[in-house]
Amino acid sequence: MAILAAFNPIDLARIQVLLQVDVAVLMGYTGAIFKKMFGTSIGLMVSLFIMFLWIILPYLLSLRLFNKKDL
Numbered sequence: 001m002a003i004l005a006a007f008n009p010i011d012l013a014r015i016q017v018l019l020q021v022d023v024a025v026l027m028g029y030t031g032a033i034f035k036k037m038f039g040t041s042i043g044l045m046v047s048l049f050i051m052f053l054w055i056i057l058p059y060l061l062s063l064r065l066f067n068k069k070d071l
Contacts, residue, residue: 001030002037009054012038012047
């Protein structure tokens with residue numbers, strides 16, 4: 001489930017905010033899994049990279065599609 005949450009940018013941002021505020025302790029077992037997976041520096045870098053991809057890939061796709069159109 002944590003891997004699937006990584007591919008949803010809204011959930012990923014929400015998890016990162018919860019980990020920074022340290023509210024993940026209140027989430028129980030799920031919070032422990034998220035803290036183990038995304039709470040480390042490598043997990044933070046991976047989540048930032050995935051969120052960066054959510055920005056760059058749609059931009060590049062739209063740029064490619066708009067350049068093909070004759071406007």
